[in-house]
Amino acid sequence: MDDFSLLIGGKAGFGIDKSGAIISRLLNQLGYRIYAYRDYPSLIRGGHTFSIIRASKIRIASHLNKIDFLLALNQETLDLHKSKLNKDCFFIYDSEQVKVNPAATCGTGIALGKILKEENAPEVMRNSCIIGAFAKGVGIRWEALDVVLKKEISKELDLNLKVARRGFDAAGELTRLSQLEQKSLPLVSGNQAIGLGLIKGGLKAYIAYPMTPTSPLLHFLAEAAPDFGLKVIHPESEIGVILMALGFSYMGEKVAVGTSGGGFCLMTEGLSFAGMAELPIVIIMGQRPGPSTGLPTYSSQTDLHFVLNAGQGEFVRFMVAPGDPEEAYYWSAVAMNMAWKYQIPSFILSDKNLGEGVFNFDSGSIKEIKEEAPLPWDRKSGYKRYQFTDNGVSPLAFVPEKGAIIKVNSYEHDESGITTEDPNLATMMQDKRLAKGKYLAQELEGFETVKVYGNKGSPTALLCWGSNKGTCIEAAQNLGLKAVHPLVLSPFPVKQFQDAIKGVKRLICIENNASGQLAGLLKAYDFKVDDKILKYDGRPFSLDELEEKVKEKIK
Amino acid sequence: MNQLSLGTYAQNTWCPGCGNFAILNAVKSVITELVNEGLTIENIVIVSGIGCHAKIVDYINANSFYSIHGRVTPAAEGIKLANPNIKVIGFAGDGDAYGEGLEHLIFAAKRNIDITMIIHNNRVYGLTTGQYTPTSPLGFRGRSTPEGTKELPINPLGLMLAAGATFIARGTSHGIELLKKLFREAILHKGFALVDCLQVCVTYYNMYEYYDKRAYELKGHNAQDFNQALNKIREWDYNADAPIALGTFYKKELPTFTERFYQEKTQTKDTDSKIKELLEASI
Numbered sequence: 154m155d156d157f158s159l160l161i162g163g164k165a166g167f168g169i170d171k172s173g174a175i176i177s178r179l180l181n182q183l184g185y186r187i188y189a190y191r192d193y194p195s196l197i198r199g200g201h202t203f204s205i206i207r208a209s210k211i212r213i214a215s216h217l218n219k220i221d222f223l224l225a226l227n228q229e230t231l232d233l234h235k236s237k238l239n240k241d242c243f244f245i246y247d248s249e250q251v252k253v254n255p256a257a258t259c260g261t262g263i264a265l266g267k268i269l270k271e272e273n274a275p276e277v278m279r280n281s282c283i284i285g286a287f288a289k290g291v292g293i294r295w296e297a298l299d300v301v302l303k304k305e306i307s308k309e310l311d312l313n314l315k316v317a318r319r320g321f322d323a324a325g326e327l328t329r330l331s332q333l334e335q336k337s338l339p340l341v342s343g344n345q346a347i348g349l350g351l352i353k354g355g356l357k358a359y360i361a362y363p364m365t366p367t368s369p370l371l372h373f374l375a376e377a378a379p380d381f382g383l384k385v386i387h388p389e390s391e392i393g394v395i396l397m398a399l400g401f402s403y404m405g406e407k408v409a410v411g412t413s414g415g416g417f418c419l420m421t422e423g424l425s426f427a428g429m430a431e432l433p434i435v436i437i438m439g440q441r442p443g444p445s446t447g448l449p450t451y452s453s454q455t456d457l458h459f460v461l462n463a464g465q466g467e468f469v470r471f472m473v474a475p476g477d478p479e480e481a482y483y484w485s486a487v488a489m490n491m492a493w494k495y496q497i498p499s500f501i502l503s504d505k506n507l508g509e510g511v512f513n514f515d516s517g518s519i520k521e522i523k524e525e526a527p528l529p530w531d532r533k534s535g536y537k538r539y540q541f542t543d544n545g546v547s548p549l550a551f552v553p554e555k556g557a558i559i560k561v562n563s564y565e566h567d568e569s570g571i572t573t574e575d576p577n578l579a580t581m582m583q584d585k586r587l588a589k590g591k592y593l594a595q596e597l598e599g600f601e602t603v604k605v606y607g608n609k610g611s612p613t614a615l616l617c618w619g620s621n622k623g624t625c626i627e628a629a630q631n632l633g634l635k636a637v638h639p640l641v642l643s644p645f646p647v648k649q650f651q652d653a654i655k656g657v658k659r660l661i662c663i664e665n666n667a668s669g670q671l672a673g674l675l676k677a678y679d680f681k682v683d684d685k686i687l688k689y690d691g692r693p694f695s696l697d698e699l700e701e702k703v704k705e706k707i708k
Numbered sequence: 709m710n711q712l713s714l715g716t717y718a719q720n721t722w723c724p725g726c727g728n729f730a731i732l733n734a735v736k737s738v739i740t741e742l743v744n745e746g747l748t749i750e751n752i753v754i755v756s757g758i759g760c761h762a763k764i765v766d767y768i769n770a771n772s773f774y775s776i777h778g779r780v781t782p783a784a785e786g787i788k789l790a791n792p793n794i795k796v797i798g799f800a801g802d803g804d805a806y807g808e809g810l811e812h813l814i815f816a817a818k819r820n821i822d823i824t825m826i827i828h829n830n831r832v833y834g835l836t837t838g839q840y841t842p843t844s845p846l847g848f849r850g851r852s853t854p855e856g857t858k859e860l861p862i863n864p865l866g867l868m869l870a871a872g873a874t875f876i877a878r879g880t881s882h883g884i885e886l887l888k889k890l891f892r893e894a895i896l897h898k899g900f901a902l903v904d905c906l907q908v909c910v911t912y913y914n915m916y917e918y919y920d921k922r923a924y925e926l927k928g929h930n931a932q933d934f935n936q937a938l939n940k941i942r943e944w945d946y947n948a949d950a951p952i953a954l955g956t957f958y959k960k961e962l963p964t965f966t967e968r969f970y971q972e973k974t975q976t977k978d979t980d981s982k983i984k985e986l987l988e989a990s991i
Contacts (some may be wrong), residue, residue: 181991282740304989339987349983358790380982384789389815393782396775396812400786403773404794426776514987552771552787552794553750560765562774563758571718571766572774587882 154330155210158217160234160562161283163197163226164515171282172224173204176304177252178509179288179298180208181340184333188623189511190216190693195365195449201229210333214477214623218695220400224283224293227250243327245287247279261290261324270321275310281306281313285320292329295321303333309526317405339512343620344370346478348377349438350431350485354435355493355524362391364571365449366505367411367439391416395423395434402432403561406552407489411437413457417445421463423500428468430561431539433492433499433527440504451691453481454506454619460500461643467583467592472643474501476622478514480640481507486522487600494596495546495589502642504665506693507620530557537568542583545677546590594644602641603649609617611635612658613707616682618642618671618681621663621694628699632707639671645680661682661706663699710762712743712924725908727881729826732764734887735797738895739770740797752795755784757804760833760909764799776810781816784823792822792966795895802829806842806864817871817900819965824894824901824982827864831906831946832913844913845947861946868902869941869958874903876937876958880919881908886954893956899964906952917953926955936960 159176163169170191177189185208194200205216218237225231226244232251240280244253244260249267253260263286267278272278288298298317323513343351347386347694348370351359361371375385384406388394394410401408412420417438427434438460442453460472471491475481485501492499530536530550536557547568550557560570565582567573607615607629614635617625622638629636637653637660639646654660658677662672662682672682684701694702714736722728743749744893752770752918756762758777765772765778784798790911805813805827816823832850833839839850840857841865847856868876879887887905894901906923930936937958944950 178991236858297991306745328864337991339990341987341990345990349986352983360786377986379742380977381979381985386969388782388785389811391813392779393815396782397786397789399775400773400783400788401790402781402786404787404790406790422776424780426779430774442733516984516987549844552753552791553748555748555750557750558771560772560774562765563776566774570772570774571716574765 154221156208157221158205158219158696159222159224160203160205161218161224161238162201162230162234164198164216165193165200165202166198167226168205168277168280169202171285171305171469173206173569174511175284175301176287177206177340178305179293179301180206181337182297182301182512183293183330184335184337184643186212186338186513187340187511188213188216190506191509192692194471201233203234207241212362212513215604215627216282216693217697219697222287224287228252243290245283245290245324247283259327261286261327263320263323268316268323268488272312272316272319272387272396274316279468279488281317282320283319286324289321289324290327292326302698303445305602313606319445320397338513341478342509342511343475343478343481343503344509345373346481346514347485347501347503348373351409351435351489352381352383353522353524354489355407356383356409356489358386358396358398358401358408358518359411360386360388360401360408361411362394362416363414364385365418366441366452366508367413367437367503369509369632370411370437391419392423395420398434399423399427399430402434405549407493409435409437409489411439413439414442414443417460417463425464425466425468426466426563427498428470428586429563430515432561432626433496434694435488435492435499435501437501437503439508440502442689445600448691450505450622450686452693453691454667454670455689456505457502457642457674458503459675468586468594469495469497470500470643471495471497471593472502473641474502474619474641476506476619477516477637478512479519479535482520483519484640486524490525491593492524494591496527496549497589497593500502502619510620517668530554532556538570539566539582539585541568541585543586544592546592552565590644595640597644597646597650600641602646603637603653604639604640605653606636608633608635610656612656613661614654614657614659615661615663615703616671617663621665624694624696624699625663628698628703631700634703634704642674645674645678650678654680661686663694665689710750714739714769716767716769720767721763722760723785723911725910725930726760727830727905727909728828729766730759730881730884730887730909731826731905732767733748734891735764735826736768737818740890742895751793752797753787754781754797754799755787756799757809759801759804759833761799761801763805771813778804779812780804780990781809781825782946783869783964784825785816785821788823789822797895798823798825800827801845802827802831803833806862813910814871817868817902819872819873820872820899820962821965822899824897825903826891826894827902827904828907829864829904830909830913832909836911836945838912843946855900863941863945864904865941865957866938869938872900873902873958874899874962875956876941876970877902877956878904878906878954880906880923880954882916882920882945883954886925887931890956897959898961904942922950922952923954925945925952926953926957929955929957931956931959957971
């Protein structure tokens with residue numbers, strides 16, 4: 154099988170997520186390229202949770218709603234996903250709970266409850282049992298499963314192995330997946346890739362208040378803190394988060410904060426302060442559907458304009474929306490560099506699909522990126538925190554620095570950082586801060602800020618941003634179209650975008666929001682979008698779904 | 709004598725007779741003392757919020773972080789956590805620390821993080837021209853409450869004690885010698901220290917006479933004793949007429965967040981190889 158999809162589902166609290174991770178790794182070790190979509194409700198127990206894992210011979214970053222393997226821990230899993238099953242879908246299911254029509258299906262039913270009882274194992278181990286059955290069902294050797302379980306399971310490993318073995322032994326072989334002749338690649342989530350990229354960019358401190366879909370980044374960095382000498386802090390609120398972070402920034406420690414829309418609302422006064430005081434900071438904004446609490450565990454692209462315009466006053470910001478973990482890694486390091494070079498807020502605009510999706514990570518495909526040092530004070534002239542310079546960037550000194558008095562200020566200020574209300578000085582300072590945007594835009598000309606994929610000669614192009622990248626590229630390839638994916642959204646790369654759409658007669662914008670926010674942004678630069686395909690139910694486009702919608706538009 | 713020059717060229721715009729002058733002079737004098745004793749000026753950072761009090765950072769020639777309203781505490785915490793060797797002194801108004809930024813103050817006390825908070829508590833919003841604050845008495849007639857407030861003030865010292873502050877003191881702007889003593893003690897205290905300064909706003913709430921009549925200095929008080937501290941803190945509730953004790957109510961040495969936080973940190977091996985290792989483990 155060159156390309157197939159697997160769905161595992163059950164009640165929240167059943168450990169579906171962990172099972173998804175184990176199965177992904179198992180298939181990854183066979184040499185398949187993996188993409189895993191995780192769907193879970195905002196609750197701790199009960200409710201329906203599922204993961205779709207797609208495995209392919211070639212690199213993918215999208216899922217299909219055409220399921221080839223269904224792992225059903227309860228009846229609901231079958232009932233809810235019936236419409237997604239391919240007609241020759243294999244079933245691996247709990248025979249005590251799931252009623253299937255044996256004549257119409259090919260599958261293997263396992264009496265999970267009975268096995269667990271005999272092994273005196275807790276209910277959550279039903280997962281291990283059904284994974285054992287799946288492995289056998291697709292002809293994976295026990296030894297291969299054993300290795301993966303040992304890597305993934307930390308609690309009660311022996312009992313889990315026993316239960317998995319029982320499932321393995323009880324199942325029949327349904328098909329045989331073979332080992333592919335290609336090297337396995339690491340599996341990471343977008344959040345992990347962002348974390349590693351920030352570290353690569355010199356991160357010293359990460360401060361965050363938990364909020365889906367960015368909490369996993371907090372967890373990842375808290376876990377990694379001892380290895381990298383990071384300071385990871387979870388304060389009282391997002392207001393506390395950003396102000397604490399600005400304290401770190403003032404001290405010269407490279408710092409990032411992460412949140413989602415609601416938390417970011419609380420951060421905006423601190424953001425504006427960073428703009429005025431020229432304190433570098435990186436903000437990871439993971440989008441989910443609003444307004445307000447919305448669909449907290451689902452995904453959206455509804456905060457583009459919010460983030461672009463957040464904070465009172467006018468100030469320069471850098472914003473990038475990576476489309477996959479490699480871009481998330483690379484551009485997170487770039488975002489850190491830009492924040493410190495230009496003393497501005499840098500945004501990494503993510504969403505739940507990127508942040509919590511699991512993808513292969515190919516380090517070899519990533520351009521070299523290095524941590525860059527900010528402009529230092531020469532220690533000769535008297536130190537002025539906001540010294541006027543040609544490009545608006547003042548030299549930095551950090552406490553404790555002998556001979557330097559370092560004053561930052563949220564008020565309009567003079568070069569030394571002392572409050573001023575002088576009209577000329579106010580104008581000059583605002584010009585100084587905004588000048589940095591021009592030089593930032595110039596520097597970004599040296600980066601690939603807008604990418605083009607698919608059939609580059611096609612007069613019809615699919616335009617997408619952020620996590621829609623993988624699905625859009627694949628749809629474009631299958632339909633013979635061009636795909637355009639701008640990465641940097643502020644300062645907007647006008648020239649590179651112009652080049653990217655050269656020869657395009659019809660531009661179809663694909664977004665996970667109800668109003669077409671990228672299309673709206675493009676209008677400001679006199680770019681016109683001809684059509685929009687919008688989805689705002691919190692779920693990502695599946696490849697088949699997007700292809701259908703594109704076909705309707707171009708027929 | 710030292711060469712320290714703590715003044716700046718910023719023009720002072722406090723009203724004549726403002727209680728802030730006492731705080732400014734006391735702090736400058738304590739910083740001078742500490743520098744004479746060996747602390748270097750570059751190892752001090754002063755932080756302020758927004759309001760009349762906040763201009764103090766413009767008037768002191770030291771490293772400073774002029775923050776936003778209510779957000780002195782978390783900024784001060786960030787600075788301290790970035791480098792625990794720095795002395796961080798936060799100045800905040802009562803609207804600032806006890807109103808808009810109260811959550812931060814409670815959490816800083818809870819963490820016992822080693823910073824000093826000096827509260828310019830004039831019990832009125834000065835810069836916004838005379839509205840009630842969290843410590844204004846019941847019935848206070850301000851521009852937003854022309855009929856008088858309908859709510860009781862909070863007792864910030866009681867709140868700080870409950871939250872876990874390990875140094876709690878009170879002074880007035882009519883007692884600069886005591887302020888100096890309290891500021892020095894607070895800055896040298898290992899842990900979260902708060903000095904509530906009954907600082908008089910001559911324009912919107914002139915309480916000089918009121919405080920002069922009622923204020924007295926604590927004598928024979930055991931600041932190590934939580935219950936004694938609580939009783940003394942409760943003597944005046946910032947509302948009803950009562951004697952107003954000044955001095956150090958509570959002082960206890962306990963482990964600080966800074967110490968605990970740094971204990972957990974171990975240093976790293978080479979970043980690139982560690983990233984590689986993590987990635988390889990996820991195959």
